[in-house]
Amino acid sequence: MTEFPINWLAIIVAAIVRLAVGTIWYSPVAFVKPWQHLTGVTPESMRKGLGRAVAIDAVLSLIMSFILLHAVMYATALQPTIWTGVAVGVLNWLGFVLATHLPLWAYENRPLKLITIGTGSNLVSMILMGALFGFWH
Secondary structure (H helix, E strand, O other), X not given: XXXXXXXXXXXXXXXXXXXXXXXXXXXXXOOHHHHHHHHOOOHHHHHHHHHHHHHHHHXXXXXXXXXXXXXXXXXXXOOOOHHHHHHHHHHHHHHHHHHHHHHHHHHHXXXXXXXXXXXXXXXXXXXXXXXXXXXXX
């Protein structure tokens, strides 16, 4: 496996991008109301668990960012572009996010709308993160 220098600043920025997308995605201007309706999460329970949820999401966003950087670099022979970064983000979303969430609809009868809300946020995040890595290598 070819080694390459890790751009830690790009990893942190990409993780922040994912957190920002989630903040907008699950806001009153986007999908928080249908998400709350489908999950039964109330504004009160959201506020109560917000600190823990953000901490967990931040750590997992850093992990996702680190792994996606590697996927972009290796898939593009260490010479990524914005568009190859986007393609890697989409393909990783398709192969890992959608492939693990769609069965929740099939096996557990979770509402398809709920799966779409959750996976949609990740799709937008991974496209933006991949583009960032393609641009900032």
